[in-house]
Amino acid sequence: MQFFLVMLVLCGATALMASPLIWRSGAAGGKGAEEAALEAAKEAKFREIRDAEHDLRTGKLSREDHQVLDAALRAEAIDLLRRLDAVRGGPAAT
Amino acid sequence: MTLGRACLFLALAIAPTGAIASLYGARAHRRDWVAVGRRSVYALAAVLTVAFIVLEAAFLRSDFSFRVVASHSSHATPPFYKAAAMWSSQEGSLLLWVWLLSLWSSLVLFLTRHRLRELAPYATAVLLGFATFFGALVVFLANPFQLLDPAPADGVGLQPLLRHPSMMIHPPMLYSGYTLFTIPFAFAVAALIARRTDAAWIRATRRFGLAAWCFLGIGILLGARWSWSELGWGGYWAWDPVENAALMPWLVGTAYLHSFMVQEKRGLLKAWNVSLVLGAGILAILGTFLVRSGILESIHAFGGSTLGKPFLGFIAVLVIGSVALVASRRDELRSPEARSYATLSRESIFLVNNLLLVGLCFVIFWGTFFPLISEAVTGNKASVGPPWFDRYTVPLAIALVFMxxxxxxxxxxxxxxxxxxxxxxxxxxxxxxxxxxxxxxxxxxxxxxxxxxxxxxxxxxxxxxxxxxxxxxxxxxxxxxxxxxxxxxxxxxxxxxxxxxxxxxxxxxxxxxxxxxxxQHVRDARLVPGQTARIGGYDVRYVRATSRVAPEKVTLGAVLDVSRNGKHVTTVRTSRGYYPSTDPTAGPVGRYFDGDATTEVGLQAGLRRDIWTAVQPDIGAMQRMIDGIDRRFPLAQGDTQGFLLTAVAQRYAAAPPPAVFRLIVSPLVEWxxxxxxxxxxxxxxxxxxxxxxxxxxxxxxxxxxxxxxxxxxx
Incomplete structure (x- = not known):
């Protein structure tokens, strides 16, 4: 019984590990490092824009400072969107 | 060979194979080999799950043919503690470590299977490298499936101090924290190797770092709670090496959870962040080493000392490798442009908070390893106590709370x-x-x-x-x-x-x-029934002595009445449990008082204050009686032995000698x-x-x- 179970675990583990070599998937799929980095930067930039908005509304940031900061952040965010679209080969805005 | 042992060998074969496949896949740009590496982690998790179940089942079935079960459990051990007895052993806890590592590794690699193509193979190799090291430990140095032939009729039982509900989940929490810290570590190494030091790897592993921090924090607090309510010394934190070992990665983890945000948003502090992540990962391994090696004396360490050298070697590889990798990637770790922030900004606060946390970690590191440092320098093993730690940590803690x-x-x-x-x-x-x-x-x-x-x-x-x-x-x-x-x-x-x-x-x-x-108010008082001690505005009266005999222990205790200004506040019961020694030369009654003993704390917890009591019965006053019984009935067993123990216990309850009580009134502990x-x-x-x-x-x-x-x- 023990031997049978050991063989079962051995065969199962081997099949699981070797499966990508036996049944090759044709799908390219998956994000490259460039796209992942841009995604992360975009999410962080969006969060920064929202945080600046929150800081303005809670009185931590003056309206003048927020205007300058928000314009800069939005410009950076648009740049990231452009670069993301270029990496993905997706639709471009005008 | 048993199923469990075979699974460990298989795990040890899978881990390096998967690591090599991942590295080959990354270097040769072969996605199929990268997938082999990732699936090796899944396979590792599967075989270690089988091994874990086999050992856990052996504990629950009291299968004493397993040496680890015989030495850490017994028929009398309650089922609740049988299930947890596995991680009270060196072998079982290392299996728990590598099993948890395989589970978390599988989870992160599954979640990132369509992302981070360039990083994932290297991270997989690092995670499997950890698994190879811990797999080798459980295969060659701490085999949990070692068999006894013939199997003993009963086991030694669980270390009495560990019979506390929080001990059921304290080690898995700590080990989850330690193993989860290896995930950001592995991705940080991968980011450095692949020269991708942007925020993508941070984004992918942030939740794992946060989960590590949470699990470790909960584990630390469960340990403190255990210390307060189970250990009879009257505190929850003693700056013990094992406590400190868990606190250090937690502090560094706290630092990077804050400074990550600065890198995410501003692209700043790249070198600092990657150093913190690598530091937290290494400190997590160091924590495991301190618990498992027995290199420093600790009330929490229940491990042997055979694993010291391999652990030290592994930690040396991690430290040297990390330093070399950071140094070789210093250009990639520079911020792309000079980005400033005002003194009055969240970035500045995070920077100060980081310096405080790392400073705190350094103080604790120095104090923890001072015995080894002093021995290396002077030849004498000197240690520093709580006053030394308090002198440096309290000001830093005050500043941190304000931050x-x-x-x-x-x-x-x-x-x-x-x-x-x-x-x-x-x-x-x-x-x-x-x-x-x-x-x-x-x-x-x-x-x-x-x-x-x-x-x-x-x-x-x-x-x-x-x-x-x-x-x-x-x-x-x-x-x-x-x-x-x-x-x-x-x-x-x-x-x-x-x-x-x-x-x-x-x-x-x-x-x-x-x-x-x-x-807090602390007082040690020697009392006989009827006497009262005053502490922190409360009167604590020793009402009567208690005793109880059970198969696994003899319990001697006391009932205390607590009042304030003449008004009854509460009644607390405290006791001390005496477990038999395994020394075959000890007498049938005396062996119970020569073995391990644990304190059952009498605790009245409240939001305003805790009233904490612990009794230390004066066994010396009963020694003549115990010795006399042992001389007259040296071979007493079973019912006879139970009868004799009951006689001793009843005598204690009827005519108790003075007992020493530690009494504590401590405000706001529950908070x-x-x-x-x-x-x-x-x-x-x-x-x-x-x-x-x-x-x-x-x-x-x-x-x-x-x-x-x-x-x-x-």
Missing amino acids: AGLGPLMAWRKTTLAGARRSLQAPVTVALLVVVALLALGVPGRLPALALLAGTAFAIASVVQELWRGVALRRATTGEAPPAALVSVVRQNRRRYGGYVVHAGIALLFMGVAASSAF IWLGGIVLALGGLIAIWPPPAARRRRAPASSWAARLGRELSGA
């Missing part, structure tokens, strides 16, 4: 002076009012404690103010009722408000620490545990995934419009 309050009040990049003044007004007022109230109530003016309590009031007030502001803004735009608005604002930004809740939890925890450390619950809740809020972003890829008429739509939809 926990200050951070949420600051804006990113720049806070205007007027804005800062407006934000600080209420929290500063609350902190000052707390100090005045404490002084007015006659609380002794101990400066560090008052400063820490003022800091906690400041931090809690700042968090409450921020939550209030968020709710007020939400109500102004939606008109929601306050509770609904609170739920909405938290749901909208779980990271921010989860963090704020964590800050409140930390503040509550420090409030408990400050009050219980500075204002430490409540703070821990709040902290865990905050962590859970921050970890919880945000609502799925609504992806809109349709062309927009302008970039600004598209940005607006994505911002509102994401």
Whole structure:
């Protein structure tokens, strides 16, 4: 019984590990490092824009400072969107 | 060969094979080999799960043919503790470690299977490298499936000190924390190898770092709770090496969870962040080493000392490798451009908080390893005690609590002076009012404690103010009722408000620490029934002695009546359990008083104060009686032995000799545990995934419009 179970675990583990070599998937799929980095930067930039908005509304940031900061952040965010679209080969805005 | 042992060998074969496949896949750009590496981690998790189940089943079935079961469990061990006895052993706890590692590794690699193509193979190799090391330990040095032939009829039983409910989950929590810290470590190494030091790897592993921090924090608090309610010395933190070993990666983890945000948003602190992640990972291994090697004396260490050299070798490889990797990638770790931030900004607060946390970690590291350092330098093993730790850690802790309050009040990049003044007004007022109230109530003016309590009031007030502001803004735009608005604002930004809740939890925890450390009353009193001792305004009367005989132990105890100004407050029962020694030369009764003994603390817990009592019966006064019985009945067993033990126990209850009691009245201790619950809740809020972003890829008429739509939809 023990031997049978050991063989079962051995065969199962081997099949699981070797499966990508036996049944090759044709799908390219998956994000490259460039796209992942841009995604992360975009999410962080969006969060920064929202945080600046929150800081303005809670009185931590003056309206003048927020205007300058928000314009800069939005410009950076648009740049990231452009670069993301270029990496993905997706639709471009005008 | 048993199934469990075969699974361990298989695991040891899978781990390096998978690591090599991953590295080959990364170098040769072969996605199929990268997939082999990832699936090796899944296979590793599967075979280790089988091994774990086999060993756990052996403990639950009391299968004493396994040496580890025979030496850590017995028929008399309650099922609840049988299930947990596995990780009281060296072998079982190492199996738990590598099993948890395989589970978390599988989870992160599954979640990132379509992302981070360049990093994942290297991270897989690093994670499998960890698994190879721990797999080798359980295969060659700490085999949990070693068999005994013939199997003994009964086992030795679980170490009595570990028979506490929190011990059931304390080690898995700590080990989950340690193993989860290897995930950001592995991805940081991968990012350095692949020269991709942007924020992508941080984004992919942030939740794992946060989960590591939460699990380790909960584990540390469970250990402290165990110490308070099970160990008879009357404290929850002793600056013990094993406690410190868990605290160090937690502190460094706290630092990087803050500084990550600066890199995510601003691209700053890359070298600092990667160093913190690597440091936390190495400290997590160091923590395991300290518990398992027995290199430093600890009340928490139940391991042997055979694993010291392999662990030291492994840690040396990690340290040297990490330093070399960071040094060789210094160009990639530079910020792409000079980006500044104002002195009055959240970035500055995070930087100060990071320096304080790392400073605190360094102090603890120095104090923990001072015995080894002093032995290496002078030849004498000298150690430093709690006063040394307190001298350096208390000022840093005070500053940290103030930072926990200050951070949420600051804006990113720049806070205007007027804005800062407006934000600080209420929290500063609350902190000052707390100090005045404490002084007015006659609380002794101990400066560090008052400063820490003022800091906690400041931090809690700042968090409450921020939550209030968020709710007020939400109500102004939606008109929601306050509770609904609170739920909405938290749901909208779980990271921010989860963090704020964590800050409140930390503040509550420090409030408990400050009050219980500075204002507790401790007294040791030798009493006979009828006598009373006074402590902290309470009268504690020794009402009567108690005794009980069970198969696994003899319990001698006391019933104490606590009153204040003549009014009954509570009745507490404390006892000491005596477990038989395995020494075959000891007599049938005497062996119970030569073995391990544990204290059952008599605890009346409350939000205002805990009344803590522990009894130390004077066994010496009964020694003549015990020796006499052992001489007359040296071979007594079974019912006869039970009868003799009962006679001794009844004699103790009927005519008890004076007993020594440790009595403690400690204010606000419960707030430490409540703070821990709040902290865990905050962590859970921050970890919880945000609502799925609504992806809109349709062309927009302008970039600004598209940005607006994505911002509102994401």
